[in-house]
Amino acid sequence: MASDLARARVAPLQALLLDDPVGFLSAEHARQTVLLGHLERVARAPLGRAARGLAAMLLDWLAAELPLHIEDEERSLHPRLAAHDTTGLLPGLQAQHREDRRDIRAVQDGLRRAADGEAPDPGFAAAALAFAAGHRRHLALEESAVMPLARRVLTPEALAALADEMARRRS
Ligand SMILES: [Fe+2]
Numbered sequence: 001m002a003s004d005l006a007r008a009r010v011a012p013l014q015a016l017l018l019d020d021p022v023g024f025l026s027a028e029h030a031r032q033t034v035l036l037g038h039l040e041r042v043a044r045a046p047l048g049r050a051a052r053g054l055a056a057m058l059l060d061w062l063a064a065e066l067p068l069h070i071e072d073e074e075r076s077l078h079p080r081l082a083a084h085d086t087t088g089l090l091p092g093l094q095a096q097h098r099e100d101r102r103d104i105r106a107v108q109d110g111l112r113r114a115a116d117g118e119a120p121d122p123g124f125a126a127a128a129l130a131f132a133a134g135h136r137r138h139l140a141l142e143e144s145a146v147m148p149l150a151r152r153v154l155t156p157e158a159l160a161a162l163a164d165e166m167a168r169r170r171s
């Protein structure tokens with residue numbers, strides 16, 4: 001399963017990034033939704049049959065991919081949308097990113113133990129389920145408000161610059 005997800009991420013999404021950076025971020029949101037389902041599964045059964053492999057995959061996501069995604073949004077996407085953010089949506093999302101960074105640590109501690117086949121600390125399940133629920137709300141807001149705004153206001157030049165910055169972050 002891990003290799004399937006890795007394949008699904010690497011090849012098609014790289015092409016999409018050059019072509020459509022907003023679509024790339026949306027595709028990452030869809031992938032994040034799947035990963036949150038895995039996190040909820042590990043939270044409920046950290047010693048279950050599939051938990052070790054899922055925990056290792058989730059650790060990679062939280063350590064490598066999610067920080068890049070947040071950087072894409074905060075450093076490349078939000079600055080290009082700020083002038084059009086008439087409802088103060090973006091600062092709220094950035095505050096949620098900061099909360100995510102804080103809450104992720106407890107989740108990572110438990111995932112490391114689950115990846116080693118050991119029982120996480122007692123607070124892990126609640127921390128992981130709370131993180132998953134909060135991040136699901138965050139994704140819903142981004143998909144319902146930020147992505148449509150980006151599609152409406154970003155010029156072809158802004159999209160090209162956005163794609164260039166995101167590609168450089170991954171090179
Ligand atoms: Fe996002």
Ligand SMILES: [Fe+2]
Pocket residue numbers: 070073093097138142
């Ligand atoms: Fe975000």
